[in-house]
Amino acid sequence: MTQPRAADGGAMTFRTIIEPFRIHSVEPLRITTVGERGRAIRDAGFNLFNLRSEDVLIDLLTDSGTGAMSRDQWAGVQRGDESYAGSPSWFRFLESVQDLFPFRHVIPTHQGRAAEKILFTAIGGAGKIIPNNTHFDTTRANVEFTGAEAVDLVIAEGLDPASTHPFKGNMDVGRLDQLLEARGADVPVVFVTITNNSGGGQPVSLANLTAVSEICHRHRIPLFLDACRFAENAWFIREREPGQHDRDVRDIVRDMAALADGMTMSAKKDGLANIGGWLALDDDALAESCRNLLILTEGFPTYGGLAGRDLEAIAQGLREVVDHDYLRYRIRSTAYLGDALITAGVPVVRPIGGHAVYLDARALLPHIPPLEYPGQSLAVALYETGGIRSCEIGTVMFGLRPDGTEHAAPLDLVRLAIPRRTYTQSHVDYVIEVCTDVAGRASSLRGYRIVEQPRALRHFTARFAPAET
Numbered sequence: 001m002t003q004p005r006a007a008d009g010g011a012m013t014f015r016t017i018i019e020p021f022r023i024h025s026v027e028p029l030r031i032t033t034v035g036e037r038g039r040a041i042r043d044a045g046f047n048l049f050n051l052r053s054e055d056v057l058i059d060l061l062t063d064s065g066t067g068a069m070s071r072d073q074w075a076g077v078q079r080g081d082e083s084y085a086g087s088p089s090w091f092r093f094l095e096s097v098q099d100l101f102p103f104r105h106v107i108p109t110h111q112g113r114a115a116e117k118i119l120f121t122a123i124g125g126a127g128k129i130i131p132n133n134t135h136f137d138t139t140r141a142n143v144e145f146t147g148a149e150a151v152d153l154v155i156a157e158g159l160d161p162a163s164t165h166p167f168k169g170n171m172d173v174g175r176l177d178q179l180l181e182a183r184g185a186d187v188p189v190v191f192v193t194i195t196n197n198s199g200g201g202q203p204v205s206l207a208n209l210t211a212v213s214e215i216c217h218r219h220r221i222p223l224f225l226d227a228c229r230f231a232e233n234a235w236f237i238r239e240r241e242p243g244q245h246d247r248d249v250r251d252i253v254r255d256m257a258a259l260a261d262g263m264t265m266s267a268k269k270d271g272l273a274n275i276g277g278w279l280a281l282d283d284d285a286l287a288e289s290c291r292n293l294l295i296l297t298e299g300f301p302t303y304g305g306l307a308g309r310d311l312e313a314i315a316q317g318l319r320e321v322v323d324h325d326y327l328r329y330r331i332r333s334t335a336y337l338g339d340a341l342i343t344a345g346v347p348v349v350r351p352i353g354g355h356a357v358y359l360d361a362r363a364l365l366p367h368i369p370p371l372e373y374p375g376q377s378l379a380v381a382l383y384e385t386g387g388i389r390s391c392e393i394g395t396v397m398f399g400l401r402p403d404g405t406e407h408a409a410p411l412d413l414v415r416l417a418i419p420r421r422t423y424t425q426s427h428v429d430y431v432i433e434v435c436t437d438v439a440g441r442a443s444s445l446r447g448y449r450i451v452e453q454p455r456a457l458r459h460f461t462a463r464f465a466p467a468e469t
């Protein structure tokens with residue numbers, strides 16, 4: 001991976017950005033044939049979530065919980081104290097969270113969606129509206145499960161895969177203000193997702209968060225962050241936002257937190273852990289009702305849904321994720337994949353996001369209508385061709401409305417999510433080769449139809465068959 005200029009501060013005088021770690025233990029990868037993969041994906045109902053992971057060579061399904069932990073995190077696992085209440089592991093976790101996000105109440109959960117479920121159970125319900133730049137699928141599902149309406153208000157550039165706006169995750173503040181003006185009484189919370197996963201892993205600027213915070217507080221509505229990729233968002237702010245370049249990422253994170261009244265978090269992303277999450281907030285009364293819900297389903301408030309060893313892994317992960325050398329490598333290595341695909345003429349969402357490269361399946365496969373799922377078609381082809389597992393983020397994921405009707409999603413993307421600290425540059429070079437090969441014969445790919453699906457979150461379990469055209 002190279003960068004066109006020397007890394008900052010003159011500390012590195014060479015252009016090659018290396019992985020700032022070396023390998024400590026290895027996991028074998030199983031090489032399979034095209035025939036074996038064809039059988040495996042057919043048996044899986046052409047749904048990549050149904051594959052056995054041993055049948056996958058490079059697993060880019062998600063960056064969630066799939067990263068490699070560090071030596072010091074594994075040391076933390078050994079140190080984990082499993083006392084039911086008040087364990088030292090809990091206090092180390094609490095200190096680490098509050099060092100970056102100094103909210104008064106921190107409620108540990110087994111992962112991000114548990115925090116969402118608890119929060120929206122407490123404040124959602126029929127007639128309520130929850131705005132977000134773009135709701136992630138579990139967030140939307142948890143909002144809608146309560147009967148509330150999930151509204152996406154990302155800026156127009158955020159829906160244009162070709163726009164190179166530096167902060168495509170920004171909220172459309174004009175539309176937010178109008179919504180709060182008209183329906184403020186029905187809005188219990190405003191969310192901003194950093195970075196905007198469903199919109200291409202695009203960041204939100206500090207200026208935009210400041211404007212959103214001002215509008216929310218003028219309408220006396222709390223602002224919460226869906227902060228799964230907070231460190232990547234802060235790094236983009238440091239790289240792209242005027243006046244931020246010389247700042248410590250930790251201070252940028254603290255600035256983001258100071259603009260909000262609470263957060264939900266999946267520690268499986270920028271917690272650098274394999275499991276975990278939390279809900280944090282300042283409001284005492286709301287925290288009390290959330291803790292009561294926590295006890296019903298997750299556990300006692302000093303461990304939530306986690307073992308003491310998990311709390312330790314997250315506490316250490318939060319210290320490592322804000323390291324500048326790590327973030328420089330992380331963001332650059334994702335861009336390395338994206339830039340190579342752009343050079344090869346493969347349509348991707350630009351600029352390249354933090355945790356993933358998003359292939360624009362609708363642009364690559366214009367002969368497949370959205371309701372025949374071009375993203376699914378591309379994802380299946382990447383698997384059959386090279387054993388790469390990716391994730392459709394399009395009409396399969398978002399096309400089914402709560403009333404049972406189906407509509408094309410705004411975009412049909414395929415996400416190549418990069419697990420943290422897991423794959424090397426040669427793995428990524430292989431991915432580039434496979435994607436280029438599939439793109440070169442895009443016109444031969446065919447659409448799919450759904451033969452079986454649940455009523456919500458259908459992308460996890462739906463089964464497909466090739467379309468009959």
Ligand SMILES: Cc1ncc(COP(=O)(O)O)c(C=O)c1O
Nearest residue numbers: 064111112113136138197228266
């Ligand atoms: C933006 C965003 N919010 C929430 C979640 C849910 O987190 P979890 O998978 O830990 O439940 C995810 C997971 O991918 C996410 O990307």
